[in-house]
Amino acid sequence: MGDSDDGIKSERTVFVTVGTTCFDALVKAVDTQEFKKELSARGYTHLLIQMGRGSYFPKKSTGEDGSLVVDYFIFSSSIADNLRSASLVISHAGSGSIFETLRLRKPLIVVVNEDLMDNHQSELAEELAERKHLFCAHPQTLFQTVASMNLESLLPYHPGDAAPVAKLINRFLGFPDD
Amino acid sequence: MEKGNGCCFSAMTSNPTILVLVTIITVILTRVLYIMYQSGKPLHNTAPQSVSTLIVLGSGGHTAEMLNLLSMLQKDRFTPRFYIAAATDNMSLQKAHLMEKSLVDMTGGEALESAQFMQIYRSREVGQSYITSVVTTIIAIAHALWIMIKIRPQVILCNGPGTCLPLCVIAFLFKVVGIRWSSTFYVESIARVRRLSLSGLLLYKLHMADQFFVQWPQLQKKYPRAHYVGCLM
Numbered sequence: 226m227g228d229s230d231d232g233i234k235s236e237r238t239v240f241v242t243v244g245t246t247c248f249d250a251l252v253k254a255v256d257t258q259e260f261k262k263e264l265s266a267r268g269y270t271h272l273l274i275q276m277g278r279g280s281y282f283p284k285k286s287t288g289e290d291g292s293l294v295v296d297y298f299i300f301s302s303s304i305a306d307n308l309r310s311a312s313l314v315i316s317h318a319g320s321g322s323i324f325e326t327l328r329l330r331k332p333l334i335v336v337v338n339e340d341l342m343d344n345h346q347s348e349l350a351e352e353l354a355e356r357k358h359l360f361c362a363h364p365q366t367l368f369q370t371v372a373s374m375n376l377e378s379l380l381p382y383h384p385g386d387a388a389p390v391a392k393l394i395n396r397f398l399g400f401p402d403d
Numbered sequence: 404m405e406k407g408n409g410c411c412f413s414a415m416t417s418n419p420t421i422l423v424l425v426t427i428i429t430v431i432l433t434r435v436l437y438i439m440y441q442s443g444k445p446l447h448n449t450a451p452q453s454v455s456t457l458i459v460l461g462s463g464g465h466t467a468e469m470l471n472l473l474s475m476l477q478k479d480r481f482t483p484r485f486y487i488a489a490a491t492d493n494m495s496l497q498k499a500h501l502m503e504k505s506l507v508d509m510t511g512g513e514a515l516e517s518a519q520f521m522q523i524y525r526s527r528e529v530g531q532s533y534i535t536s537v538v539t540t541i542i543a544i545a546h547a548l549w550i551m552i553k554i555r556p557q558v559i560l561c562n563g564p565g566t567c568l569p570l571c572v573i574a575f576l577f578k579v580v581g582i583r584w585s586s587t588f589y590v591e592s593i594a595r596v597r598r599l600s601l602s603g604l605l606l607y608k609l610h611m612a613d614q615f616f617v618q619w620p621q622l623q624k625k626y627p628r629a630h631y632v633g634c635l636m
Contacts, residue, residue: 320464320594324636348596352619385634390616391475393630394588397614398558399450400480 238271239264240311242304244319247278250364251336252297255315256283260368261293267371269312270294275304313376315367318346323353327382333359334374336367358382431579438578439610443628446586456481457556460488460495461564464594468562468635470502472590478506483517485554489566490522523547523566544569555583561602562590568602575611590616591629593636597621 241255252274254260264272274283274297288294301307304322308314308329315334316322326333335350347361354361357380362370395402458473460466466488478484484503488495503518526543527536547569559574561567567589577583589612591603596619599607606612607626615629623631 320592320636321467324467324593345598345600346594348598349594352596384636385618387472387475387632387635389632390472390588390590390635393614393616393632394476394558394560395480397445397588398454398480398586399446400477401450 236271237269237312238273238310239269239313239315240273240275240304240307241315242275242307242322243277243279243317244275244322245277245300246317246319246338246341247280248317248336248338248340249279249281250338250340251315251317251367252276252279252281252283254336254364254367256281256295257368260371261295263368263372265293271296273297273307273311275299275301275307318350320346320349323349323359324382324384327353327358328384330381332376332379334362334367334370335359336362336364339363353382356380434579438575442575442578442587442610442613451557453480453482454557455483455485455554456558456560457485457487457554457570458499459559459561459564459567459570460486460492460499461562461566462489462492462495463564465562465564465592466495466498468590468593469560470498471635472560472562473502478510478517481558483519485556486518486520487523487550487566487570489525489564491525491528492522496520496522521550523550523570525566526569548573551577555585557583557585559585559587560590561587563592563595563600563602565602568605571606571611575609586613587611588614588616590632590635591618591622593618593634595619595622599626 241251243251255272255274261272270288271294276283276297276299283295283297285297286292286295305325308326308331311331313334314326314331315336316326318335318337323333323335335354337347337350350359350361353359357378359379360370360374392402458469460469486496486499500520524539524543524546526540531539551570551573555577556574559571561571571587574585574587578585589603589606591599595603599622607615607628615626616632617623617626617629618632618634620631623629
């Protein structure tokens with residue numbers, strides 16, 4: 226009992242999400258021995274992968290030999306709970322999961338999918354990485370990013386709001402300011 | 404030069420069909436330019452009671468940003484509200500419906516009656532062949548026209564899904580023809596940092612958005628008519 230309590234307390238999960246996309250390159254990149262070893266070395270105990278439309282299934286592991294516990298699922302109506310309980314989030318570059326993670330103040334690595342035709346999404350990830358709100362990587366550089374990252378260097382993101390737009394729209398239409 | 408002009412003019416007067424055609428084109432062009440010139444100007448007549456509002460939603464983050472914007476707008480001013488999303492996108496209208504329902508819970512019954520939800524055909528699905536997309540594009544435009552004739556909104560709010568383009572173009576044509584004066588507000592998606600989306604670029608270049616908002620300063624520098632409003636998320 227005491228043991229399992231300790232186990233829960235020190236649980237540190239890496240949550241990988243690809244949203245509704247197909248992003249096998251990312252799932253493969255986190256499913257390598259080298260990568261999982263690096264996560265263990267950094268003190269993470271669990272790896273949970275939301276794999277979306279991809280066809281590559283990662284290997285599950287119960288972690289009995291002291292290695293990383295690996296599990297996966299395909300979709301979920303809400304990943305909010307997964308994000309909340311994660312210690313590190315590795316996400317595709319969709320703006321939805323990026324801002325959901327940043328609002329929860331979780332360390333985030335965004336992995337850009339180079340196979341997408343219109344790849345404007347890397348713009349957002351790169352801009353937010355430049356502002357030090359997250360790390361930006363590609364499937365082939367993800368290992369390097371994790372191996373060299375310093376989570377202390379990340380700055381919290383302060384969510385914006387639509388008040389300035391709303392004000393301009395109201396003024397344009399002739400509605401009085403409140 | 405002068406001689407050439409005079410020659411051209413006499414040729415035109417000698418052929419009444421060409422003269423009529425040139426006159427019509429000139430009138431239409433003048434009207435289009437006048438509408439473009441008038442469009443970006445604030446409405447300075449007395450403040451309206453409320454405006455019928457068309458809200459274009461879209462998957463991939465667009466809906467979340469739009470609902471964020473709506474949360475800041477007074478619902479009694481922007482009423483009735485017509486939500487529209489692509490026929491293949493079943494999540495967006497559901498999210499809008501949830502938001503409208505939470506309004507009802509807060510205000511007690513009135514809000515949802517002023518909200519309507521509808522789907523629109525997309526001109527092209529990912530991976531569709533070009534030959535069939537000619538047909539589907541025509542169907543999509545006809546459907547958009549039908550919806551716009553039914554609603555004739557006074558305000559259009561959109562932030563970038565491809566479905567907003569035909570709706571905005573039709574709204575502009577309504578202004579040209581004189582069917583309905585409307586104001587189109589376009590908020591470029593937060594995902595666009597350095598380059599506008601195709602919808603955004605076209606609406607900007609064609610002066611079809613009355614107000615054009617961007618969420619990153621880099622874009623405002625490139626497109627000076629845009630208003631920089633900071634991040635919505």
